[in-house]
Amino acid sequence: MARRAITQQLYNALVDAFRKLPGNYSHASKHAGCDWQTAKNGWLKGWPHRFSWAAPIEAVIKEEADNARVERAKQHEVDRLKQLEARDLARQDAVKANTEEAKMITASRQNALMMSAITQQLLGGAIPLARRGLELLKADTTSTLPQILRYIESVTGILRGANAAMLDAMQAERTKVGNPLQAVGAGPIADVSREDALAELEGLLVTIERAKTTGVLDVDLN
Secondary structure, three states, X not given: OOOOOXXXXXXXXXXXXXXXXXXXXXXXXXXXXXXXHHXXXXXXXXXXXXXXXXXXXXXXXXXXHHHHHHHHHHHHHHHHHHHHHHHHHXXXXXXXXXXXXXXXXXXXXHHHHHHHHHHHHHHHHHHHHHHHHHHHHHOOOOOOHHHHHHHHHHHHHHHHHHHHHHHHHHHHHHHHOOOOOOOOOOOOOOOOOHHHHHHHHHHHHHHHHHHHHHOOOOOOOO
């Protein structure tokens, strides 16, 4: 094959061929349509003394590879910084969420304690009625017993609500630290017979006396 004149078109074709197969003169000569020696000269020496754009193609390909590595490194650093920023934002969001949850749990606990204090005051009024109910039951005089039982049932319902609120606050607090409580449910007081009412009232008084003795309940029992 006769040697072709060195033109920018030929040179660009050689560069394109050597990008695909660096140093492969046979492939480059076929791709550019020139002889093998011209392809070799273009790879090793180029023609910079004749044309400013005809630097040795080997150096051109190496420079492109180096530039590509630099760009990849820059992009990798950009991606790394973005990931760090995303993790930092996620960490900040988690801290903010934990702080807000802690405030809510504290408020819930304070509300439950306030409810407990109110309930203790109500129990102070329920205790004399419970004792009166026992007297009426033992004397078999039950004309005012329904009113007494309804009041005690109402107070007991409030007490159960206060206990449930306290348990909910404890549940939230312990769940926060990985030590959850088991749910405790309480339903309404069912209708009771005379014997059951007597046992209920006696049990209530015993429980209240024990709570007062241990300091759990702070009401006047007289």
